[in-house]
Amino acid sequence: MSESAEQSVLRRPQHLEPGRLFINGGWHDADSKAHREIIDPSTGKMVTSVAEADASDLDAAVDAARHAFDEGPWAQVSGRERARILHRAADLIRQRADELVALESVDVGKPVSLCRAVDVSTAAEEYEYYSAMAQSIDGATRQIPVPAHAYTRREPLGVVGAITPFNFPLILSSSKIAPALAVGNTVVHKPAEETPLSALLMAEILAEAGVPDGVLNVVTGSGAVVGEALLRHPMVDKIAFTGSTAVGRHAASTAGEALKPVTMELGGNAAQIIFEDADLETAIGSAIRGFVFNSGQFCMSGPRLLVHRSLHDAVVEALAGAVAHVPVGDPFDPVTVVGPMAAERHLAKVEQYVGFAQEEGGRIVAGGEQLELGGELSGGFYYKPTIIADLGNDSRIVQEEIFGPLLTVQPFDTEEEAVALANSTPYGLASGLQTKDLARAHRVAARLRAGIIWVNDWAILDPAIPFGGVKQSGYGREYGPEALESYTKIKSVVISLA
Ligand code: NAD
Numbered sequence: 346m347s348e349s350a351e352q353s354v355l356r357r358p359q360h361l362e363p364g365r366l367f368i369n370g371g372w373h374d375a376d377s378k379a380h381r382e383i384i385d386p387s388t389g390k391m392v393t394s395v396a397e398a399d400a401s402d403l404d405a406a407v408d409a410a411r412h413a414f415d416e417g418p419w420a421q422v423s424g425r426e427r428a429r430i431l432h433r434a435a436d437l438i439r440q441r442a443d444e445l446v447a448l449e450s451v452d453v454g455k456p457v458s459l460c461r462a463v464d465v466s467t468a469a470e471e472y473e474y475y476s477a478m479a480q481s482i483d484g485a486t487r488q489i490p491v492p493a494h495a496y497t498r499r500e501p502l503g504v505v506g507a508i509t510p511f512n513f514p515l516i517l518s519s520s521k522i523a524p525a526l527a528v529g530n531t532v533v534h535k536p537a538e539e540t541p542l543s544a545l546l547m548a549e550i551l552a553e554a555g556v557p558d559g560v561l562n563v564v565t566g567s568g569a570v571v572g573e574a575l576l577r578h579p580m581v582d583k584i585a586f587t588g589s590t591a592v593g594r595h596a597a598s599t600a601g602e603a604l605k606p607v608t609m610e611l612g613g614n615a616a617q618i619i620f621e622d623a624d625l626e627t628a629i630g631s632a633i634r635g636f637v638f639n640s641g642q643f644c645m646s647g648p649r650l651l652v653h654r655s656l657h658d659a660v661v662e663a664l665a666g667a668v669a670h671v672p673v674g675d676p677f678d679p680v681t682v683v684g685p686m687a688a689e690r691h692l693a694k695v696e697q698y699v700g701f702a703q704e705e706g707g708r709i710v711a712g713g714e715q716l717e718l719g720g721e722l723s724g725g726f727y728y729k730p731t732i733i734a735d736l737g738n739d740s741r742i743v744q745e746e747i748f749g750p751l752l753t754v755q756p757f758d759t760e761e762e763a764v765a766l767a768n769s770t771p772y773g774l775a776s777g778l779q780t781k782d783l784a785r786a787h788r789v790a791a792r793l794r795a796g797i798i799w800v801n802d803w804a805i806l807d808p809a810i811p812f813g814g815v816k817q818s819g820y821g822r823e824y825g826p827e828a829l830e831s832y833t834k835i836k837s838v839v840i841s842l843a
Pocket residue numbers: 508509510511512513517535536537538566567568569571572573576587588589590592593595596609610611612613643644746748774813814818819
């Protein structure tokens with residue numbers, strides 16, 4: 346990122362050109378000419394619209410991707426050539442950071458400073474990481490006891506259908522598109538209906554980087570129409586899905602009917618455990634970051650805080666004091682840490698669950714209400730970071746994924762009990778603990794049922810570290826060489842030497 350980009354002050358876009366579908370290297374209206382309004386969650390006002398595709402548009406995108414895979418150069422060129430293009434994409438993401446930050450912030454309500462430091466820079470790193478990996482895709486030779494030369498080839502799968510959620514549009518589309526392209530697949534991407542803007546700009550950026558026509562296609566539209574058609578399309582070879590457990594279950598079974606391989610990155614409801622020997626300052630900082638980041642709309646949020654009983658009351662008090670200093674408000678103010686919820690329906694869900702918590706005996710120690718702002722922000726979807734104590738483990742807000750800036754605090758007495766509470770929901774995406782005892786760190790990390798465990802911090806993520814879920818949080822892994830493998834198939838070749 347250039348210094349000037351880093352220092353520039355971004356203004357909220359007031360009006361953007363309507364988005365169109367990106368199919369076979371060109372921009373198209375939907376066949377039906379339908380559009381969907383895109384709302385800026387910080388103001389509640391429409392900022393633009395995008396084409397609302399239907400199954401015929403999706404068919405055209407899959408045809409383009411199929412043709413680009415079967416006939417085009419992408420799967421045939423060397424990994425090194427693909428690597429050069431992906432690396433150029435990473436450079437362009439950095440060069441066009443201001444545009445990406447503004448779009449992602451106006452679309453999702455992300456604070457601009459965090460969006461630049463996390464979303465845009467992570468997307469660039471994802472392309473960089475898989476650019477390096479594209480150069481080292483190879484097979485193996487196998488010794489067999491007959492006169493034959495046996496080896497394996499690692500080949501792309503074909504057309505990948507990528508379906509992404511509303512909360513991290515840029516990161517989660519790049520985490521699929523970069524590894525899929527690195528090994529020579531072609532892609533049809535369906536972004537979330539409410540937050541499709543950065544996907545369209547990325548189509549332009551990847552084309553500018555040199556990705557050939559038809560290799561990446563972006564089709565905006567509803568899950569029920571476009572997503573469903575993608576799941577069922579006979580010419581699609583893999584589904585990479587990130588979203589809720591309910592939709593994921595349906596997506597996995599639909600794709601399973603056609604025997605399509607899937608990656609399922611689903612919901613989460615992580616526990617953060619503070620043991621009696623934790624460094625309290627570190628623990629409080631992690632706990633706050635773990636539930637306010639992205640207004641809690643983060644699959645790896647830690648909305649369940651489990652605290653050793655000896656520290657419980659002091660921790661609750663310290664959390665309430667610390668959260669009062671977290672700047673909440675206009676995402677285009679560079680000091681803001683927590684912006685609005687991404688959509689009005691998410692705000693309504695948060696309010697509903699805070700109501701359930703109060704009915705179940707929960708004590709609100711911070712927040713618990715909408716944040717009312719003035720001027721052009723008066724229609725925005727803001728909710729104060731909220732901390733709730735005194736709830737039982739079976740309360741709905743503890744057991745279910747809410748996806749808002751909410752933290753419940755529960756006491757425990759023993760390590761055994763902490764592990765049992767942490768593992769007690771249907772989810773298993775992330776978990777974490779705070780302790781100075783190294784043996785305990787390893788022991789508890791091994792017993793927590795989740796795809797990633799953080800010790801003495803929260804949400805350290807990197808394209809080199811695989812992540813994904815267990816239980817109802819899904820299966821398959823994104824990031825790392827593991828993700829790359831999931832976009833390939835092994836072919837064995839045996840040549841007789843007789
Ligand atoms: P969602 O399940 O409502 O939607 C995800 C995507 O699926 C969207 O693009 C949507 O249009 C599409 N979709 C909906 N119905 C479909 C259908 N019938 N067929 C095909 N596609 C369909 O999820 P969301 O509300 O956008 O995102 C929030 C959820 O995503 C949370 O549960 C969160 O935990 C999860 N998530 C998981 C991860 C992870 O890495 N595990 C990351 C981010 C978000």
